[in-house]
Amino acid sequence: MEIVKVTNLKKLYGEFPAVNEISFSIEQGEVFGFLGPNGAGKTSTIKMMIGLSRPTSGQIMIDGIDAIKDIKKVQKFIGIVPDENNLYAEMNGFDNLCFCASLYGIGKAKREKRAMELLEQFNLTKAAKYPFKTYSKGMKRKLTIAAGIIHNPKILFLDEPTTGIDVESARQIRELILNLKKQGKTIFITTHYIEEAERICDRIAFIVEGEIVKIGKVTEVLRDAEREHKIKLQLSSSIKNIKEELENNFINCKVKLLDENSCLFISKEPIALFPILQLLDNTGISVYEAKELKPSLEEVFVKITNINPKTKNEQEKVGK
Amino acid sequence: METMIAFCNILRKDIETYYLKPPNISWGIIFPLSWTLMQFIRSQGTTGIRELLPGLMAMSVLFGSTSMLAVTITFERSSHSFDRLLLAPISINTLVLAKILGAVIFGTLNAFVPVVFAAFFINLKGINWGITAIAVISIAITSALLGLLIAISAKEVFEAQTFSNFFRFPMLFLCGLFIPIDKLPAMLKAISFCLPLTYGTDILNGMIAGNSIFSTPLNISIMLVFVVFLFYLCQKNIKEKWIL
């Protein structure tokens, strides 16, 4: 069942189209990802859907309610985690959560219980009595997410939940999102991390310069991108002389020499590292470091759309 | 019921985090307090105090209600925490009411600081405190709504501060607080009659010093019109300026 349906949504700031006639829908219980570079229009889209911004034109239906006309009805059952943490700096974690719950009309006993549960779930119990402003970035993000789900919303909007925070907090947050999905929540998430989208989304849309350029099941969209696996090795000495031997041994891999002491293994398939290490070891070369290079959003994006977002503007200018 | 819970908690949070904080109490109270003392000391003899009291009360309300609300809302806007309130399933009207009520209570309490002082010097018997309270509360509401309007136009906290000083200092002299309105030049007089504080102060003058320009029922009605008008203006402006 479609729980969110957006049709021809448009937002002009002055003359500038931040969101340009986009349409998409989200199924109940689905995690839908919005991917795009900075300034693509992700936040502008979310803001219109949650009632912080008025669309220039278009329709937004959420659970059968017109979200542009009746946003207050919609706000009862949606949870929002904005791109910037917006809790009260001077208030402690526990009070922040209780206050947010009270905005949804949740009574004292119930909201205190729920706040304690969430603090526990997010590993923040120890920090509960400290002011929000003393939290680390990761803790702030987690508390903001906790505040977003305090009223047990049916649909959750997450605007770049893991951008700019430490790896461990980001991992916890992804785990949490997957848990929420298991509970049957519908989730709309924006991100510019491909792996994040790959791990948690069912469907994704690529948005650039206010337009959706690709939309579909995450596996299909990323398969189209023909992702390459890349592993970078830091070595004790050059492998110039055994490059051919390596490529013959590992037929699926291409070997690229980067500089004197490092090289890149590139393959369409996941790369088995151990045989490579063994072979190198036999030839007396030590491997100091092996690192998987993930494709950036830009790289995948270029593959999918054949447009380079960095040069698109310039091309347009030349075209004119 | 749900709206009530949200309303009470917004109010309680504002009182706890802003109005009860020492620096804010000092701005709201110490300034009117020092004015009160200064004026009382200057006005040798007890006859002057009765004439001064209405103006001092009006000033205390104005200072307690206007700038605090303007500053705290601008602050919440710039730190994005105000978005939480806009995203909550409560109407803009409820939100405006909850936000101004803290300022109204604070301003109203401030008004009685000079009264307490005056009570040491003069006999305050025979004053109709019911109508005085209505006047004080109506001044507090219009001042708080003015503060909210300032917050809607200001982008930075310092802007809010500047705007509110820009409005409230002239009002001290234009609204009959310390200079009787009929002593003002005709052009300024015209401005006076456009400001709600003039009518609120006039009620206080009538109740305490016995020299009002208009009748009390007329003054109260005009204040009521101002309250409704400013409330409407705030609510409309929030929708237009904060939901972009």
Ligand SMILES: Nc1ncnc2c1ncn2[C@@H]1O[C@H](COP(=O)(O)OP(=O)(O)O)[C@@H](O)[C@H]1O
């Ligand atoms: N309030 C605003 N006024 C003018 N331009 C804006 C405003 N908000 C966003 N924009 C512009 O709209 C575009 C999309 O922004 P945004 O939705 O924040 O992108 P994203 O979240 O994908 O990084 C950007 O070019 C941004 O500069």
Ligand SMILES: [Mg+2]
């Ligand atoms: Mg954004």
